[in-house]
Amino acid sequence: MNQDIAAEIAVLREDLHHHNYLYYALDNPQIPDAEYDRLLRRLQVLENENPELITTDSPTLRVGSAPLDAFTQVKHELPMLSLDNAFNDEELADFNKRVIERLGDSLTDDAIEYACEPKLDGIAVSLIYENGVLVLGATRGDGTTGEDITQNVRTIGSIPLRLKGEGIPERLEVRGEIYMPKAGFEKTNKLAEEKGEKLFVNPRNAAAGSLRQLDSKITAQRSLEMCAYSVGVVQGGQLPSGHGQILEQLSQWGFRINREMQVVHGIEACIAYYAALSDKRNQLPYEIDGIVYKVNDIKLQRELGFISRAPRWAIARKFPAQEEITQLMGVEFQVGRTGAITPVARLKPVFVGGVTVSNATLHNEDEIRRLDVRVGDTVIVRRAGDVIPQIVSIVESRRPSGTKEILFPKSCPVCESVIVQVPGEAVKRCSGGLVCGAQMKEAIKHYASRKAMDIDGLGDKLVELLVDKKLISSVLDLYHLELELIAELERMGEKSAANLLEAIETSKQTTLARFIYSLGIREVGEATARNLAQYYGDIDPLIETDEETLLSINDIGPVVAGFIVGFFAQEDNRQLIHHLRDQGVSWPVVLVQHEALPLAGTSYVLTGSLAALTRDQAKEKLQLLGATVTGTVSKKTDYLVAGPGAGSKLKKAEQLDVPVLDESQLLELLESHNAAI
Numbered sequence: 001m002n003q004d005i006a007a008e009i010a011v012l013r014e015d016l017h018h019h020n021y022l023y024y025a026l027d028n029p030q031i032p033d034a035e036y037d038r039l040l041r042r043l044q045v046l047e048n049e050n051p052e053l054i055t056t057d058s059p060t061l062r063v064g065s066a067p068l069d070a071f072t073q074v075k076h077e078l079p080m081l082s083l084d085n086a087f088n089d090e091e092l093a094d095f096n097k098r099v100i101e102r103l104g105d106s107l108t109d110d111a112i113e114y115a116c117e118p119k120l121d122g123i124a125v126s127l128i129y130e131n132g133v134l135v136l137g138a139t140r141g142d143g144t145t146g147e148d149i150t151q152n153v154r155t156i157g158s159i160p161l162r163l164k165g166e167g168i169p170e171r172l173e174v175r176g177e178i179y180m181p182k183a184g185f186e187k188t189n190k191l192a193e194e195k196g197e198k199l200f201v202n203p204r205n206a207a208a209g210s211l212r213q214l215d216s217k218i219t220a221q222r223s224l225e226m227c228a229y230s231v232g233v234v235q236g237g238q239l240p241s242g243h244g245q246i247l248e249q250l251s252q253w254g255f256r257i258n259r260e261m262q263v264v265h266g267i268e269a270c271i272a273y274y275a276a277l278s279d280k281r282n283q284l285p286y287e288i289d290g291i292v293y294k295v296n297d298i299k300l301q302r303e304l305g306f307i308s309r310a311p312r313w314a315i316a317r318k319f320p321a322q323e324e325i326t327q328l329m330g331v332e333f334q335v336g337r338t339g340a341i342t343p344v345a346r347l348k349p350v351f352v353g354g355v356t357v358s359n360a361t362l363h364n365e366d367e368i369r370r371l372d373v374r375v376g377d378t379v380i381v382r383r384a385g386d387v388i389p390q391i392v393s394i395v396e397s398r399r400p401s402g403t404k405e406i407l408f409p410k411s412c413p414v415c416e417s418v419i420v421q422v423p424g425e426a427v428k429r430c431s432g433g434l435v436c437g438a439q440m441k442e443a444i445k446h447y448a449s450r451k452a453m454d455i456d457g458l459g460d461k462l463v464e465l466l467v468d469k470k471l472i473s474s475v476l477d478l479y480h481l482e483l484e485l486i487a488e489l490e491r492m493g494e495k496s497a498a499n500l501l502e503a504i505e506t507s508k509q510t511t512l513a514r515f516i517y518s519l520g521i522r523e524v525g526e527a528t529a530r531n532l533a534q535y536y537g538d539i540d541p542l543i544e545t546d547e548e549t550l551l552s553i554n555d556i557g558p559v560v561a562g563f564i565v566g567f568f569a570q571e572d573n574r575q576l577i578h579h580l581r582d583q584g585v586s587w588p589v590v591l592v593q594h595e596a597l598p599l600a601g602t603s604y605v606l607t608g609s610l611a612a613l614t615r616d617q618a619k620e621k622l623q624l625l626g627a628t629v630t631g632t633v634s635k636k637t638d639y640l641v642a643g644p645g646a647g648s649k650l651k652k653a654e655q656l657d658v659p660v661l662d663e664s665q666l667l668e669l670l671e672s673h674n675a676a677i
């Protein structure tokens with residue numbers, strides 16, 4: 001009997017290790033999460049009934065163990081070094097020169113082979129495996145002594161509890177970075193916010209905070225990952241002679257390694273790698289703060305050795321910082337299209353995330369309270385990728401005397417209407433509607449924008465000017481603009497004025513989806529507008545619709561349905577639509593097909609560049625045929641359309657066996673559904 005249980009436990013563990021590896025190391029799960037959970041629960045039950053059969057590499061440890069009183073100190077057998085930094089190409093070139101000079105006679109070729117890898121922004125970790133079983137996980141600490149976080153690292157799915165494959169050394173130390181992917185960070189903070197807990201300022205702090213838990217059950221709930229980037233102690237076994245090959249070997253033993261890693265020849269290729277990865281940085285699912293270059297040949301690494309705390313064979317080329325310190329000079333309140341009042345921080349200009357930033361959003365009143373920020377405070381500003389700059393925290397120890405409390409206005413700063421707040425919502429809104437100059441401007445900007453009526457040349461600045469000069473006060477006025485009056489505006493002239501009128505004229509031929517979107521109904525974005533167009537076919541049935549019908553449409557819930565019905569219930573809005581049509585705004589009636597469209601139920605991702613049409617155009621065409629088009633490749637993706645320059649998405653698709661179409665195949669597909677360009 002006991003034999004049978006031991007055998008079942010062994011099979012379950014083997015299975016769980018295998019699926020864990022497929023999921024975390026290869027990003028290629030082969031069973032649903034629910035099935036994995038069932039296997040894990042079965043193992044849990046058997047272990048609970050037979051505690052003598054529990055081992056230190058059991059997958060049940062992934063959910064966390066009994067809390068500790070304190071972390072124990074661990075002395076590293078080999079010190080955990082840090083890296084020197086290079087902040088520009090010259091400093092990187094100097095590093096290369098030093099390497100070449102030092103290696104002198106050992107070189108036959110000056111083009112050194114470098115392994116280039118992203119520098120992950122997380123926490124360094126050392127993992128010790130004895131006979132393939134994880135026995136210790138430790139933080140870097142001061143490089144000599146760290147803390148024992150074994151219980152916590154066991155909860156991280158991408159850390160193998162037991163290695164698989166051939167040639168595993170008797171004792172092996174694997175080093176790498178534990179980090180929290182961007183998506184996990186947002187999830188963690190969203191949860192913290194719902195629970196009224198303190199938010200983490202960035203993914204790195206979130207990773208550190210999650211690892212520092214004495215209760216590993218908390219760590220288990222956080223989305224942490226580990227990526228292996230080197231080895232330390234190796235006893236009773238042999239590793240390959242190049243860094244790149246060592247990583248490949250680690251991957252075969254079950255670790256996640258960074259697939260962006262490339263071994264290149266010479267410094268020029270290193271610089272090119274930096275440029276390529278800088279472009280990709282925002283699309284990566286995790287944060288990186290630079291590139292690490294390592295001399296690939298381990299023999300040469302040994303020859304180079306290290307000075308004080310950093311190796312001579314590696315360097316980190318840092319990206320421009322994404323967080324900086326500056327001063328809050330004041331707060332202004334902006335009024336958006338829907339009347340939402342957003343406090344905007346005016347900052348002492350600071351270079352962060354590669355640009356000079358002088359404004360940051362403060363979101364709403366709750367955020368001001370949460371940050372406890374005052375005018376005059378020293379603040380940390382963060383600009384990651386294309387995201388709007390944010391104030392992540394204040395530096396309390398640097399609060400000067402005489403800071404001023406930020407008072408939220410009681411009336412709209414533009415039209416002085418009363419500011420209202422729906423109970424339970426964080427945003428406050430101006431109640432002035434289109435009477436409010438600010439809302440009027442935003443509504444017109446939205447109407448003219450590229451994804452709405454697409455009036456070429458009518459950008460935000462020009463709309464503001466036209467409104468300020470009282471030439472327009474609604475979108476309808478656009479169709480009564482006179483050439484002479486526009487030509488007199490700053491930086492306009494006859495030609496630009498004529499072009500603008502021409503563009504307004506051209507834009508009148510539109511699509512129903514665009515027109516619905518351009519009305520600026522709250523919560524009706526492009527996708528919803530498209531669904532509405534598809535369902536109703538023309539504007540009149542939509543104007544007359546009711547909530548019940550709306551609720552039967554894909555993706556429309558009670559809130560949006562309420563906004564839509566509310567919008568068309570207003571006589572002003574009906575009149576506006578009527579007048580716009582009188583002016584010649586028109587669209588082809590959409591063939592209403594409440595049944596499946598030809599590509600309904602299929603999911604596409606577009607990547608790389610296309611020649612005959614833009615990605616946005618391709619997206620629109622696919623969506624018109626009923627396909628969903630998303631930004632990330634997953635198991636659920638049916639096709640990836642990849643043009644030249646495709647990168648990580650293409651790799652992911654190949655890993656997941658997602659069929660890949662090139663542009664000509666896409667055009668063929670569109671043509672076959674009469675949707676050619």
Ligand code: IVH
Binds near residue numbers: 123124177292316
């Ligand atoms: S190699 C002696 N590779 O950066 C080599 N480090 O500033 C030391 N890091 O403590 C590390 N990504 O936590 C290496 N691909 C990568 C890395 C990386 C992130 C971190 C690591 C280290 C710190 C040094």
